[in-house]
Amino acid sequence: MSTRKTPLFEAHEAASARIIDFHGWAMPVQYKGILEETRCVRTAGGLFDLCHMGRLVIRGPQREDLVERVFSGNFSRLRLGRAKYGFLLNTDGYPIDDVLVYRDEEEVHIVINATGRETDGPWVTQCRDEGGYDAEVTDVSDDQAMIALQGRISEHVLQPLCGIDLSAVKYYGFATGPVCGIDTLLARTGYTGEDGFELFFDKDRATEVWNALVESGSALGMHPIGLGARDLLRLEAGMPLYGQEINLEIDPLEADLAFGLDLEKTGTVGIPALKARAEAGSAREAVSLASDGGRVPRTGFGVQSGGESIGIVTSGGASPTVDKRIARALVKAGSAPVGSTVDIETRGKTFPMEVVPAPFYKRPRKKPAASVSNPTA
Template identity: 40%
Template sequence: MTVRQTPLYETHVKYGGKIVEFGGWLLPVQYAGILEEHKAVREKAGLFDVSHMGEVLVKGPEALAFLQKLVTNDVSRIADTQVQYTPMCYPDGGTVDDLLIYKRSNEEYFLVINAANIEKDWNWMQENSAGFNVELTNLSDQTAELALQGPQAETIISKLTDAPLAKLGYYWFIPQTTVAGKSVMVSRTGYTGEDGFEIYCRPEDAAFLWEKLMEAGKPYGLMPTGLGCRDTLRFEATLPLYGHELSATITPIEAGIGKFVSLDKGEFNGRATLAAQKQNGPHRKIAGFVLTGRGIARADYPVVFEGRRIGTVTTGSYAPTLDKNIGLALVEAEYAKVGGKFDIEIRGKNVPAEVIAKPFYIRGK
């Protein structure tokens, strides 16, 4: 597999980023350190390169009808310049990906998909577009993306733009504006559990915008942030990660994101399975847990109850904001109740854990 670089690769090297391969891309896992960067995003601000994400433009008279079949959420409910989160499922209810839909008009939507799934998603969308009067364009290589996240994000970006960001609601966007003189699309979105903005720009403008944001953010404690803290931040906020809490064999209902499955909008891929799971309850569920013994749970570790394997850890980590070793696991549904107990097998030893409520972290609480 060819390993790719984002337009900000040289910038990451300049800032001392520790580069790793992630989903076919060379990206910084950390700069100063994961804990320090995590804290900066929770208390001040962090700047992420998310240019590896994929983007697809859906245009045409039947764009809405096509998307209604393709994804589980009800796309007809969003207004122009609003963003919607949604899973996208196979006919058997397994998850192809989870994505964001940016509505520009009834005939034009901008989709943001996960980096590791770009080719798979693109092929799936093309296959499903048969019979619909729509045109799909893969804009992934023509789009760079920066994520400015944290309580100081609005203050920082406002130094570089006249766009009315104070009035921009969460999960809304401005289709075209300028930041530091460059033409961009800006949304109030992110994957950290904090307030923040995602800036979509031309690849050739990405390094310039990065430097301008870092400069503007200096008085406010802005730090460059890597994949490591992106994962600990999203995990504390219990936001699913494709390949962990969602996959071709894990449905959105099992993952606990059934509120993004709209059964009353008509037919869509996976509807029959998801309707049955909503009605009867799934056999498996994603449970949140805290380790009450010593150790850190990691993805793929077995979950055991009285000597029998009842599930698998999907994500596990030390949670810096909570100062606890916590995790998410896909377990048999009866063991997912808050207060329940099971063991995590860590390197051959059973470590006790207790099921706790999700999300683990909510901003402002």
């Protein structure tokens, strides 16, 4: 099987990254080590090649009506220059993908998963055709590069290279302007639970921008980060991965992702089905699990309570940030309240984990200036 390469593949090889096949893409899983890279993002910052992810642009007079039709969140209340998380749902209310939509003046940008590149564009196009919307759906995945900087030093690393005042770009806001002299859409979004930015620009300039960011960042402790640490970072921060926490058989209500839904939007594909299920109550629910050591919970392991199977682990890992084994699991509703203990089962062996509140990690809020100088100290 031939794997696709991003424009940054040579840069990863030059940095001695370990390359894996990720859904048909040759991607760096780690450079120095998953734990070290996770710590690097939590304490300083990291750079991510996300060129494999998909990007759609919707243009035309009825572009916003079309987005309102296919996007599960309330798009009409989204201000210009802001981004929002939600889902593309099928008619049964199950997610085809989870996405971020960016509302720009003349167009709407939708960032989709690498796994959605074959499905999402055709789905939106089909909805456009069925509804007769005067809008154009363009898949720009192969034309654009996508790079993320994540971590507390992101603004310091990016600002010297950038013609946009980054302090004016709010969380989940975006702006357009030059980065390294290249036209860029720059958003204060990410998938790690840290402050940071995602950059979208001409793919032919990917290496140039990547190298400039590596150079600007390395003096401050920012390094390239592979997909292994990316998965751990998002799990620590309580963020879902499409295909695991949600898929065509696990809906956003069960996955505790109702914040990405507007159930009053009855004209949106999939919302009526979800609203009916919300009123009936879900039979399953997502829970967070933690333990102090021992075996690592992994996707697909069973979850038991009192010897009875109650569900499965959807994602798991060994978290260096909170120094615990952590997992998300989908279980029978009400079977695993916070504070209770469940047994994780793999190949006939079990180990205990505690049900804990989500998320595992929340970044410390910036301290107000007054608390820095403590008069009693």
